[in-house]
Amino acid sequence: MEAVPARARAYVACVVVLALLCLSPQPSARTPWWAVFLLAGLYAGCEQAAARWRFAGTFYPVLLAGAFLLPPSAAALVVLPGALLSPVEQRPRWLRRVWRAAQLVVGVWAAARVHGALGGQDTVADSDFPYALAPAGAAVLAFCLVLSVLDGGILTLAERVPVRRAWRGLFLRSLAPVAVHGLAGLMMAVLWRSPYGPVAALLVLLPMCVSWWVFAQYHRERAAHQATIRALVQAVDIKDGYTRGHSERVGQASMMIARELGMPDERVEMLRFAGILHDVGKLGVPTRLLRKDGPLTAEERRVIELHPEYGHEMVRGISFLGEARAAVLHHHERLDGSGYPYGLTGGQIPESARVVAVADAFDAMTSTRCYRRARPVPVALEELQRCAGTQFDPLMVEAFVRAVARHGWHPAVTADEAHPPPPRPATPSQPEARL
Amino acid sequence: MNPHRLLSPLTLVHAAAGGLAALSLAVTLWSGLDQRGVALAFGVLVTVGELTGWTGARAREAAPLAAAGALSYALLGADAGQPTRHGVFQVVAVVLAAALLGSVPHIARGRGPALDHLARRVLTVGFAAVCFQPLCGQGAFREWGGPAYALLLVALLSLTALCDAVLAAALAHSRTRWPFGPLLRDELRALLGIGTAVCATGAVMALAVAVVGLWAVPVFSLPLLLTQLSFRRYAAVRATYRQTITSLARATEIAGYTPTGHARRVAALSLAVGRDLGLSGPELTVLEYAALMHDIGQLSLVDPVPAGATAVLPQAEQRRIALLGGAVVRQTGVNSQVAAVVERQADPCAEQPVEARIVRAVNAYEEKARDAGPGGPLTALEELRLAGPGEYASEVVEALARVLSRDCLTPAQAG
Numbered sequence: 001m002e003a004v005p006a007r008a009r010a011y012v013a014c015v016v017v018l019a020l021l022c023l024s025p026q027p028s029a030r031t032p033w034w035a036v037f038l039l040a041g042l043y044a045g046c047e048q049a050a051a052r053w054r055f056a057g058t059f060y061p062v063l064l065a066g067a068f069l070l071p072p073s074a075a076a077l078v079v080l081p082g083a084l085l086s087p088v089e090q091r092p093r094w095l096r097r098v099w100r101a102a103q104l105v106v107g108v109w110a111a112a113r114v115h116g117a118l119g120g121q122d123t124v125a126d127s128d129f130p131y132a133l134a135p136a137g138a139a140v141l142a143f144c145l146v147l148s149v150l151d152g153g154i155l156t157l158a159e160r161v162p163v164r165r166a167w168r169g170l171f172l173r174s175l176a177p178v179a180v181h182g183l184a185g186l187m188m189a190v191l192w193r194s195p196y197g198p199v200a201a202l203l204v205l206l207p208m209c210v211s212w213w214v215f216a217q218y219h220r221e222r223a224a225h226q227a228t229i230r231a232l233v234q235a236v237d238i239k240d241g242y243t244r245g246h247s248e249r250v251g252q253a254s255m256m257i258a259r260e261l262g263m264p265d266e267r268v269e270m271l272r273f274a275g276i277l278h279d280v281g282k283l284g285v286p287t288r289l290l291r292k293d294g295p296l297t298a299e300e301r302r303v304i305e306l307h308p309e310y311g312h313e314m315v316r317g318i319s320f321l322g323e324a325r326a327a328v329l330h331h332h333e334r335l336d337g338s339g340y341p342y343g344l345t346g347g348q349i350p351e352s353a354r355v356v357a358v359a360d361a362f363d364a365m366t367s368t369r370c371y372r373r374a375r376p377v378p379v380a381l382e383e384l385q386r387c388a389g390t391q392f393d394p395l396m397v398e399a400f401v402r403a404v405a406r407h408g409w410h411p412a413v414t415a416d417e418a419h420p421p422p423p424r425p426a427t428p429s430q431p432e433a434r435l
Numbered sequence: 436m437n438p439h440r441l442l443s444p445l446t447l448v449h450a451a452a453g454g455l456a457a458l459s460l461a462v463t464l465w466s467g468l469d470q471r472g473v474a475l476a477f478g479v480l481v482t483v484g485e486l487t488g489w490t491g492a493r494a495r496e497a498a499p500l501a502a503a504g505a506l507s508y509a510l511l512g513a514d515a516g517q518p519t520r521h522g523v524f525q526v527v528a529v530v531l532a533a534a535l536l537g538s539v540p541h542i543a544r545g546r547g548p549a550l551d552h553l554a555r556r557v558l559t560v561g562f563a564a565v566c567f568q569p570l571c572g573q574g575a576f577r578e579w580g581g582p583a584y585a586l587l588l589v590a591l592l593s594l595t596a597l598c599d600a601v602l603a604a605a606l607a608h609s610r611t612r613w614p615f616g617p618l619l620r621d622e623l624r625a626l627l628g629i630g631t632a633v634c635a636t637g638a639v640m641a642l643a644v645a646v647v648g649l650w651a652v653p654v655f656s657l658p659l660l661l662t663q664l665s666f667r668r669y670a671a672v673r674a675t676y677r678q679t680i681t682s683l684a685r686a687t688e689i690a691g692y693t694p695t696g697h698a699r700r701v702a703a704l705s706l707a708v709g710r711d712l713g714l715s716g717p718e719l720t721v722l723e724y725a726a727l728m729h730d731i732g733q734l735s736l737v738d739p740v741p742a743g744a745t746a747v748l749p750q751a752e753q754r755r756i757a758l759l760g761g762a763v764v765r766q767t768g769v770n771s772q773v774a775a776v777v778e779r780q781a782d783p784c785a786e787q788p789v790e791a792r793i794v795r796a797v798n799a800y801e802e803k804a805r806d807a808g809p810g811g812p813l814t815a816l817e818e819l820r821l822a823g824p825g826e827y828a829s830e831v832v833e834a835l836a837r838v839l840s841r842d843c844l845t846p847a848q849a850g
Contacts (some may be wrong), residue, residue: 129650184658187643187651194646195581203589203642204658206635210628211662218669225676227768232683234766235734283734284689310689314682320675 004095008158012099015150019102022076022109031074038198039066043082046205051087053213060143060178061208063104064185065201067112067139068124069192075112079104099154107146115139127190140182144175184208229276232314236282240290246363249411251275253359253400256407260399267323271355274324278331278356281311305340308332327352331360334391354393358384358400361392366409377409445609448602452554455561459527468529469520473511476649478533480504480656485537487663497552499633499663500656501537505530505556506595506637507644509564510588512571515648522572526564531557551606555599563595585642592634596626612841617713624716632662683767684727692733692740697801702726704838705797711834712789722790724769725776729794732760732777745781746799753781784828792828796835799827812839 025031039062046059059082066078083101090096115121120135122128152167184204191200233247254275258268282290285307289300296304312329315321330344330353337345365380375383381401388394468474481504488498509526511519521529534556538549579587604619636659643651684698705726709719733740733756745753761778765771772790779791780798787795796819803815816839819832 127647129647180657180661183654187639187654190647191639191642194642196585196642196646197582199582200585200639200642203585203635203639207632207658207662210632211658211665214628214662214665214669218665218672221669221672221676224768224770225672225679227766228676228679228683231763231767232679232686235683235686235731235763239734280686281689283686284691286691287736314685314689317682317685318675318678320678 004092004158008154009095011153011157012095012102015106016098016102019076019105019109022105023073023080025073026071031071032069035069035192036066036074036077039069039078040081042202043078044085046209047082047086050212059205060181061184061188061205063108064111064140064143064182065188065192067108067143068115068120068136068186068189070112072109072112072116076105076109079108103147103150106150107143110146111139111143114142124186124189125193127194132186132190136182136186137179140179141175143182144171144178147178148174181208229273232280233276236279239285239287240279240282245411246367247276247279249363249367250278250356250359252412253362254355256403257355257359257396257399260403260406261395270322270324271327271352273321274327274331274352274356275359277311277315277321277324278328278360279307279311280314280328281307281309283314284310305332309341323350323352326350327356329353331356333357335393336390339391349393354396358392358396361387362400363411377404443609444605448558448606449550449554452557455527456531456557459524459531459561462524463528469522469525470514473508473514473519473644473649474521474525474529476652477504477508477511478529480652481508481530481533482537483656485534486540487660488537497549498537499629499636499666500659501534502556502559503633503636503640503659504652504656505534505560506563506592506633507640509560510567510591510637510641511644512567512584512641513645516645518571518574520572521568523561523564523568526568527557527561530560551610555602555606558602559595559599562598563591566591566594585638588638588641589634592638596630596634597623600626600630613710614713617710617715621716629662629666632659680724680727680767680769684731687730687733690734692736693730694805697805698727698730701729701794701798701801704801704835705793707838708793708797708831708834709790711838712793712830714789718790721770721772721776722793724773725764725780725790726794726797728764728767728773729760729777729780729798731763732756732758734763735759744802746802750781757781783825784831785825787828789831792831796827796831800835 043059043062043066046062050059063075063079066075069075070078080101083104084097086097086100088096088100115135115138118135118138120132120139123132123135148167148170152163152170155161156163188201188204191204192198194200236247251272252275255268255272258271263271285304289296289303292300308329308331312325315325315328318325327350329341330349333339333342333344333349333353334357335346335349335354337343362380362384365375365383366377368374381404384392384397385401388397481501484498484501484504488501508530511521513519531553534553538553541549600622601619604615604622607613607618607622608615636655640651640655643655681699684702687693688695688697702723706719706723709722714722730745733745736756736759740748740756745756748756757778757780760780761774764774764777772788776788776790776794779787780794782791784792784795800812800815800819803818804811807814816832816836819827819835820829
């Protein structure tokens with residue numbers, strides 16, 4: 001959000017006013033100031049440390065422990081230093097900080113209010129299990145509900161996401177992680193009130209910190225892994241100059257077919273990999289042959305036709321690729337049995353290979369090669385339909401025609417670009433639950 | 436087997452663990468279980484922990500939840516305010532029984548009982564219990580304030596973790612005969628990760644059970660279970676990553692630039708040499724990846740080098756291929772140190788990082804030794820030793836010689 005719309009600013013202002021109301025102390029309640037200071041300092045310190053060492057985590061356990069220990073306005077106070085000082089990467093920084101602080105203040109206040117109304121303070125003080133779980137559970141629900149309602153609001157106003165899509169899933173997705181944080185918070189609160197005091201409560205945070213740290217490592221490693229897969233493909237590009245971007249586009253087309261056929265997300269992802277890696281065996285073909293300008297002799301053609309087997313030989317050790325490996329081996333098979341390497345027919349050809357074959361042929365037709373110009377998309381689709389049943393699986397061709405009709409064909413990398421754009425994250429942009 | 440092996444640390448540790456386990460079982464069977472509910476709850480926790488644990492080859496702590504549960508049972512001084520009465524022997528017996536029960540599926544899947552794992556578990560739990568239970572039984576901590584008591588538990592657990600690290604390093608040392616120092620350093624570094632989580636959970640669970648009773652056990656297992664899950668996913672993605680790197684390394688073999696298995700052999704031998712030279716865990720990972728991909732620059736050549744033997748090429752050509760390889764590796768998104776090692780593998784050894792020295796020497800050895808027939812390894816080693824100054828680092832060549840004589844990586848006819 002480079003330019004924040006006025007209505008989003010107004011919305012933030014409203015939430016800030018609400019937060020200020022939450023912060024105003026109730027005259028009847030006695031505030032244990034040292035606990036407020038300790039928790040606020042802890043929260044701020046944790047947020048700073050998390051930013052420095054790049055954990056993936058928010059320290060809700062501290063906030064929820066505050067909600068279980070303190071009166072509502074004091075619990076809301078715990079949020080302030082941490083949220084207002086937290087490092088923010090995107091601009092406008094102060095607006096984001098204020099928004100985050102206000103949102104959390106309202107959420108924590110609601111949680112503390114619900115917890116107090118159900119008599120949670122006494123159950124925590126007497127460490128009255130399992131009865132302490134009920135008010136804590138209700139407080140977690142309230143916290144989660146307030147956060148997702150406020151989040152949905154800002155998504156609708158600032159990013160113009162439709163209301164129903166903004167709210168759908170927001171609550172359910174965040175409930176499980178927040179519930180775990182709530183349990184940790186409850187334990188912190190109980191130990192805080194116990195004879196062992198705040199020292200014991202601090203220990204609760206350690207396993208969670210380790211968990212976040214490992215989670216961040218996991219994401220880093222996964223990103224590196226994706227880059228390595230791309231490097232495999234780029235190694236082909238080094239050898240075979242004019243097919244640049246071909247692999248990525250075949251991956252994209254395979255993914256469109258798989259989506260259209262209603263396959264589950266993991267298989268769609270698998271087929272994307274199958275498309276990306278289908279020509280990896282060209283690494284085994286001599287560079288001179290790949291770059292040859294004139295027509296190929298029968299002998300040379302035979303050598304090039306070895307590439308599916310070379311490719312399979314390379315990727316068969318990568319266990320996570322699953323059925324994508326079969327696609328690499330069989331993507332040049334034809335339905336009538338005239339393909340290679342094994343001359344399989346019809347249903348003998350693995351489904352993944354039938355998908356990649358269509359995607360591969362389509363991209364070969366629609367991109368420029370040295371011996372002919374690119375054909376327009378409708379002509380290529382017609383050609384695919386003409387060969388359906390003999391060369392291609394009609395089911396896959398139909399699915400692809402439908403997918404192109406619905407979404408159009410917008411390849412991420414075109415053949416004319418000298419350098420492919422930086423790799424996109426591999427998963428469909430779906431925020432993973434942070435635990 | 437030579438006779439002095441009988442007194443190796445391995446035998447000692449196993450004998451000590453066996454003795455303690457037998458004694459504990461005997462005493463517990465004789466006197467019966469005290470406070471069966473508590474014993475049952477912790478026994479179930481340890482069993483579940485072992486069941487959900489994993490047997491990854493590189494995992495330091497295969498079952499963190501079981502470890503934390505066992506330690507918290509050893510350090511349990513009260514249950515919902517009532518003092519506990521279980522002694523050292525009962526702790527060891529319960530943990531042992533639960534761990535055995537939990538490893539039944541692992542045995543059924545044909546992986547065999549992990550004797551080292553059990554021995555470590557019995558000894559560390561025994562150590563923690565011996566430090567804590569007798570004093571607690573006499574009421575030594577009754578006058579202590581709450582926070583001091585909590586800190587005492589943390590201190591005891593840290594001590595236990597240190598002992599466990601020493602034990603693990605000693606076991607690994609006597610199994611693999613890699614140097615003890617780097618092994619211990621790696622174990623201690625691993626303590627900062629999962630070890631912290633295990634110790635903190637152990638302490639917190641012991642304290643929480645003292646306050647709220649057994650309800651604390653399921654509630655507290657959850658955060659650690661999550662940690663365990665994260666570690667598992669991390670281990671999984673690391674494993675796939677290694678597979679992908681290995682496949683990328685095979686590209687040169689399939690393209691006919693290098694002989695089959697060359698990259699893998701160089702990587703295995705480089706790792707052994709790196710361990711002998713005392714490299715740490717992360718350095719070894721860099722070394723392994725670099726060794727796997729050291730020939731990848733050849734992909735950029737239009738015509739293959741004969742038999743992929745780069746060690747006999749002129750210096751300038753070697754460096755050109757190394758630089759090309761570095762450029763490819765930089766695109767792979769691996770740690771940039773790996774690319775640096777690949778780039779500098781052909782530099783004079785005085786200017787190289789130690790990983791590049793290792794890759795260079797091992798690669799040359801592999802190329803010289805593989806076709807030379809019987810006696811090839813010895814001749815190749817001799818050639819490396821006699822090569823001009825600045826070609827191969829002498830300490831690396833000596834480490835290579837030690838590794839070869841020790842691990843019998845040379846073909847059988849060479850001896």
